[in-house]
Amino acid sequence: AISYPRAETPTHFITMGFNEDLDQAMKHALREMIDFICERTSLSREQAYAFCSLAVDFHVTQTVNGVKGIHGMLEKTHLT
Numbered sequence: 001a002i003s004y005p006r007a008e009t010p011t012h013f014i015t016m017g018f019n020e021d022l023d024q025a026m027k028h029a030l031r032e033m034i035d036f037i038c039e040r041t042s043l044s045r046e047q048a049y050a051f052c053s054l055a056v057d058f059h060v061t062q063t064v065n066g067v068k069g070i071h072g073m074l075e076k077t078h079l080t
Contacts, residue, residue, distance in 0.1 A: 004032050012073045016061065022068045029058060029070040040079055051078075 007014040015036055017028025030049075033056055037048040055078045061069035 004028055012075055015072045016069060018067055018069045020066055025068045025070045026058060029072045033072045
C-alpha cells in the first residue's frame, strides 16, 4: 500500500512526504523512495537507502497552512 502520493514524469519517479515538521516530511519522502526502489529492484532497504544518497534529489514542495512537503526525484535512467 502506498501511504503518500507518488508521481511520474517522462524523466523522473517522484515520491512525497508531508508533515508539520520539515524533518518528518523528509523522512516520509525518503521512506517512500526506499519502498519504491525496493519494489522495482532487488536491492535491500539498506542498499536502497545508500542509493538514495547518491541518486535522489530532495526538494521542498510546500510550506503552506502549517504543512510542509518534500518531494524526492529519481531520474528514470538510474533504474534502467
